[in-house]
Amino acid sequence: MNPDILTLQKINPIIKETESSPIRDMMKRMEETPDLINLASGEANFDASPELIENAVEAMKTGRNRYTSTNGTPEIRSAIASFLDVQMGVAVNPENILLTVGGMEAIYLATRLLINPGDTVLLPDPGWGIMKPITQRLGAKVRFYPLSRKKSWHINAEPILERIDDQCKLIVINSPSNPTGATITREAYAAILEKARRHGTFILSDEVYHNYLYSGEHVSALSFDALDHVIVVNSFSKTFAVTGWRLGYVIAHPWVIRQMGVYKETISLCSYSVGQWAMAQYLPRCQPYLDDARNLCRRNMEKMVERLNAIPGVKCPVPQGGIYVFPDFSEFEPSADKLFQCLLDSGVAVVPGPFFGVQGESHARIMFAASEEIIDRGLDRMEAALNA
């Protein structure tokens, strides 16, 4: 027998071959096919702020290229505390904050800390597909709470409340939602937090799309004085169009932050230094950029909803927030794979709906955080393919 195979066979795979995210596969395809219009990636596809880039250049040229402390520099953690006060009117301290390698590491650290084998985790359906393998690999029993298509996918309290019990360790709430753009109301969040606390259940609040609200206000889990059982994940990547910088942060109880920090030492040691320096200077001055980005996304969203709804067999609800539409193609082409291939052949990359759960069948996630020119070209290509 080939010793090659013998040695490798001693390894237990930690992932199944099917678990790779279709979004990541798409990234690879994009690198190989430059003409594709990328409406698949979960990132703001417009330019970063020139001022932010200048800050980063200055930080690089003045030697900010070394390790920082694991939790992040004092400067960036203070700047984040002020930013959250301004943006959401919530009061947190630097000791509640840990800088992470994008929102992804924040989620990894939070689930790694909270989940023991056998714990139940509640995830939204539809919801970001990566949460299922992450939590399952930690031994969690995954239960889905359905969002209702008939109610524009709004995140209602009832399907969550009726699934909370003493085995439920963690509920993931993502508002505005990836992929639907739906949000949660203050009343619904309060009801969920109240019951969750009684059962010792944590809330992982994924708020990375907090800047992208088109109706209503962003309701942060931080606004409830519930840090004893709330962990909030946020990210600069999505907000400031610098996903490649891998800079996110988590807000939690100081004891939780300390646990995550010491564990982070053995995963990434610290987060990207230059980005921490640049962002600490930029955050107090970022409001015009945030407003411009939100307004651009709103215009793109309205145009995309209108033009997609004009295609026979396509139903595209209006998202309340986020950077995606999640249209229903069931009357046009019920097979998500065939739909995906059809759009790909037309030169547009989207994400097939089933990645986001059972309710994602016959849907696709289409990203609209890009320049108007890209959105127009993408819509032209999609219209041509779908009206053919």
Add this chain to the structure above:
Amino acid sequence: MNPDILTLQKINPIIKETESSPIRDMMKRMEETPDLINLASGEANFDASPELIENAVEAMKTGRNRYTSTNGTPEIRSAIASFLDVQMGVAVNPENILLTVGGMEAIYLATRLLINPGDTVLLPDPGWGIMKPITQRLGAKVRFYPLSRKKSWHINAEPILERIDDQCKLIVINSPSNPTGATITREAYAAILEKARRHGTFILSDEVYHNYLYSGEHVSALSFDALDHVIVVNSFSKTFAVTGWRLGYVIAHPWVIRQMGVYKETISLCSYSVGQWAMAQYLPRCQPYLDDARNLCRRNMEKMVERLNAIPGVKCPVPQGGIYVFPDFSEFEPSADKLFQCLLDSGVAVVPGPFFGVQGESHARIMFAASEEIIDRGLDRMEAALNA
């Protein structure tokens, strides 16, 4: 009872309070005490190449601030393959390479993939202290193979060979060594690989200090045609003085790389984009910088060894490579804590020896990859404190 405490108590700590690395605590202290001379961090404390910084500035200004594919751009993986050919005369393909968030993520992914609860892991003593908690948290039984102080800590085959058995899943070999600077010979490595293969044992070869050799040549695990049971960890951080960029890489069998890549998706998604673009352009032109860095480190090392050995009660062996000396202070002050505090009071941060294992008692790790001016000032302060 306070519901605060009730909810938090439902969490099993994933780390013990004692597990935080003293090096990371030191980073925090450095941020708070600017006048300290930092000879503690495991990083090259001199300037990055202006050309590399210019490449990064250009990449930032031309919009390379977005996600890359998880494994890294095709450009950087090709550049690494060529770099390894030039530096070490080894042939690897881009499909053998995964970009990571520093060498740290590479180690995390490798151990996460290989170790099942109950597996034995062999670690060097003295060796990098972080490896013990990382592998123990995965359920490994840790055994140490002693390096011999009497033989200048050289990494000999015998103590490793006699500990390899069928339960041994992984051997960590770190040459040049952190903290001793000792290296391994080609003959020793060949003997270890041969026996390891027969027992289905993997080698995790930590080669992040490969550029810093002062006698002999760097023996890479890649030079043995053994990728069926070898995983090599490397890093740009240490080599190019950009630890804050968090850019490392792992070289392994394509099946291993694939497993690590899909798992990495749920930890960091991808590595720092700007650094990948900048480094891909820079690697073919980096030889003068590598030579200058090595020569500077050699001069610093020779000076440090000489001046430390001149202090009564201090014995400092000559390292063969790496960026640290690991002197024996037992005749001066056997308590590592007291020695550490004495040096700290004099304005110099070092790492207490016990972090590196039982054999590190009465030792300290002192980093010499810094400008000659910093090394001179650090030595002046240490001499004044130790001769007092």
